[in-house]
Amino acid sequence: xxxxxxxxxxxxxxxxxxxxxxxxxxxxxxxxxxxxxxxxxxxxxxxxxxxxxxxxxxxxxxxxxxxxxxxxxxxxxxxxxxxxxxxxxxxxxxxxxxxxxxxxxxxxxxxxxxxxxxxxxxxxxxxxxxxxxxxxxxxxxxxxxxxxxxxxxxxxxxxxxxxxxxxxxxxxxxxxxxxxxxxxxxxxxxxxxxxxxxxxxxxxxxxxxxxxxxxxxxxxxxxxxxxxxxxxxxxxxxxxxxxxxxxxxxxxxxxxxxxxxxxxxxxx
Amino acid sequence: xxxxxxxxxxxxxxxxxxxxxxxxxxxxxxxxxxxxxxxxxxxxxxxxxxxxxxxxxxxxxxxxxxxxxxxxxxxxxxxxxxxxxxxxxxxxxxxxxxxxxxxxxxxxxxxxxxxxxxxxxxxxxxxxxxxxxxxxxxxxxxxxxxxxxxxxxxxxxxxxxxxxxxxxxxxxxxxxxxxxxxxxxxxxxxxxxxxxxxxxxxxxxxxxxxxxxxxxxxxxxxxxxxxxxxxxxxxxxxxxxxxxxxxxxxxxxxxxxxxxxxxxxxxxxxxxxxxxxxxxxxxxxxxxxxxxxxxxxxxxxxx
Numbered sequence: 001x002x003x004x005x006x007x008x009x010x011x012x013x014x015x016x017x018x019x020x021x022x023x024x025x026x027x028x029x030x031x032x033x034x035x036x037x038x039x040x041x042x043x044x045x046x047x048x049x050x051x052x053x054x055x056x057x058x059x060x061x062x063x064x065x066x067x068x069x070x071x072x073x074x075x076x077x078x079x080x081x082x083x084x085x086x087x088x089x090x091x092x093x094x095x096x097x098x099x100x101x102x103x104x105x106x107x108x109x110x111x112x113x114x115x116x117x118x119x120x121x122x123x124x125x126x127x128x129x130x131x132x133x134x135x136x137x138x139x140x141x142x143x144x145x146x147x148x149x150x151x152x153x154x155x156x157x158x159x160x161x162x163x164x165x166x167x168x169x170x171x172x173x174x175x176x177x178x179x180x181x182x183x184x185x186x187x188x189x190x191x192x193x194x195x196x197x198x199x200x201x202x203x204x205x206x207x208x209x210x211x212x213x214x215x216x217x218x219x220x221x222x223x224x225x226x227x228x229x230x231x232x233x234x235x236x237x238x239x240x241x242x243x244x245x246x247x248x249x250x251x252x253x254x255x256x257x258x259x260x261x262x263x264x265x266x267x268x
Numbered sequence: 269x270x271x272x273x274x275x276x277x278x279x280x281x282x283x284x285x286x287x288x289x290x291x292x293x294x295x296x297x298x299x300x301x302x303x304x305x306x307x308x309x310x311x312x313x314x315x316x317x318x319x320x321x322x323x324x325x326x327x328x329x330x331x332x333x334x335x336x337x338x339x340x341x342x343x344x345x346x347x348x349x350x351x352x353x354x355x356x357x358x359x360x361x362x363x364x365x366x367x368x369x370x371x372x373x374x375x376x377x378x379x380x381x382x383x384x385x386x387x388x389x390x391x392x393x394x395x396x397x398x399x400x401x402x403x404x405x406x407x408x409x410x411x412x413x414x415x416x417x418x419x420x421x422x423x424x425x426x427x428x429x430x431x432x433x434x435x436x437x438x439x440x441x442x443x444x445x446x447x448x449x450x451x452x453x454x455x456x457x458x459x460x461x462x463x464x465x466x467x468x469x470x471x472x473x474x475x476x477x478x479x480x481x482x483x484x485x486x487x488x489x490x491x492x493x494x495x496x497x498x499x500x501x502x503x504x505x506x507x508x509x510x511x512x513x514x515x516x517x518x519x520x521x522x523x524x525x526x527x528x529x530x531x532x533x534x535x536x537x538x539x540x541x542x543x544x545x546x547x548x549x550x551x552x553x554x555x556x557x558x559x560x561x562x563x564x565x566x567x568x569x570x571x
Binding site for chain 1: 419420424425427436438439
């Protein structure tokens with residue numbers, strides 16, 4: 001296997017063929033080596049979410065190709081691709097089923113990518129201890145709350161569980177869609193630290209969208225900045241490790257010929 | 269006493285239908301009108317076969333399977349063709365009206381006389397007691413199987429789809445297939461209720477489905493208003509209670525002298541009332557708290 005993820009000439013258009021047409025992704029070429037942890041930043045409308053949705057399958061691809069572990073998944077549905085992808089959404093409500101218990105949600109995630117049948121129970125008693133151990137890793141005291149309805153937990157707790165669900169099965173690719181943006185600063189840091197810990201432990205290939213420049217610099221071993229549907233900056237390794245926020249801003253100005261003026265990116 | 273027994277026997281049979289409606293109504297959040305077509309469909313298939321001399325239990329089972337097929341059609345139109353759920357139900361229901369007439373060959377089949385039904389298989393029993401016995405046995409089976417099914421790998425996935433479709437897809441669950449499965453089980457149960465009802469009433473009629481979804485929903489809402497927040501299995505049991513209470517109310521209304529021709533107007537008004545009860549309860553609670561608060565604040569000012 002050569003690449004965990006490969007995007008070839010990926011284009012996305014909104015309202016194609018109308019006066020409102022927008023060319024959101026303009027031929028993205030991207031390769032992720034196994035184990036790479038990539039932070040993706042970019043202003044509003046740069047195409048970050050469109051990129052992630054195209055990889056996850058929630059947005060059909062107009063032009064180009066998406067390959068995960070050398071398998072062409074360009075025309076597969078979200079559910080079909082799920083065997084290769086773990087995903088955490090921005091909205092903490094979105095990653096879990098609120099009326100199901102913690103244990104039921106985790107059990108659903110354990111079967112991601114496998115055929116589900118009618119002759120064995122969805123929640124298996126012999127897995128309970130394993131799930132409790134996994135929950136204990138989160139350090140949020142959730143190991144005793146297996147039978148609690150997820151809807152009764154806080155946003156941070158739900159997001160941590162979603163993260164666990166996304167990584168339980170060691171996905172070929174972990175997609176994080178601004179997954180700490182809706183949390184308060186303290187919870188956000190807890191979830192971010194957890195993310196780094198899980199990604200390192202399981203050596204997951206990860207694509208993380210973030211609005212937080214400091215996080216993008218602190219976490220991961222590669223950084224990509226999107227601008228107007230194209231990759232404006234792509235740094236990795238030592239070069240990335242030594243980067244600071246002012247460096248990044250200067251680099252952006254140099255590459256795109258303009259100042260980065262999005263407040264949300266600058267201030268965080 | 270007669271009133272109680274007949275309400276009990278009717279309530280038990282109606283609750284099979286109410287449980288079917290509950291699956292689409294609460295798990296998928298869809299008021300599936302297919303119900304009003306699959307109910308007479310079950311009756312039509314069973315009546316036609318019974319008259320032809322088929323074993324009553326086989327005839328009843330075919331009624332159930334025909335209902336599953338009706339559910340498959342609605343489920344397919346809703347998920348694969350993306351037709352809105354309410355419209356899907358109306359389309360299938362309208363089509364089924366003709367299908368039911370085709371199956372029966374006439375608008376009404378009588379099952380009285382010497383034909384064998386599940387009732388006449390139980391000798392030395394009045395129709396009511398036979399209906400109660402059959403109702404209890406079938407319900408125990410249905411509730412037991414449903415509870416087991418919705419805890420299997422597929423069942424859990426189906427519940428997740430109704431709860432959060434996006435999350436289900438991200439976990440590799442094919443939402444369309446799960447919805448179709450629920451549609452099929454739901455309409456199968458509704459047709460089963462129609463099949464049993466035809467045998468107990470002694471006839472199948474092409475118009476017997478009209479207004480039935482309102483009766484089923486009323487049973488569900490009564491159960492939910494009386495006991496809130498229950499596990500799935502317990503909720504199904506309370507729906508049986510809801511259906512019996514509803515039949516009792518209807519029986520009392522009839523005895524009180526309401527013209528049977530006005531009954532459907534009464535069904536509709538009563539369901540509208542039941543549906544608004546949760547809101548009324550909330551408003552009353554709010555008003556009480558407000559008045560208490562106003563009184564406290566005024567007392568505070570006096571100090």
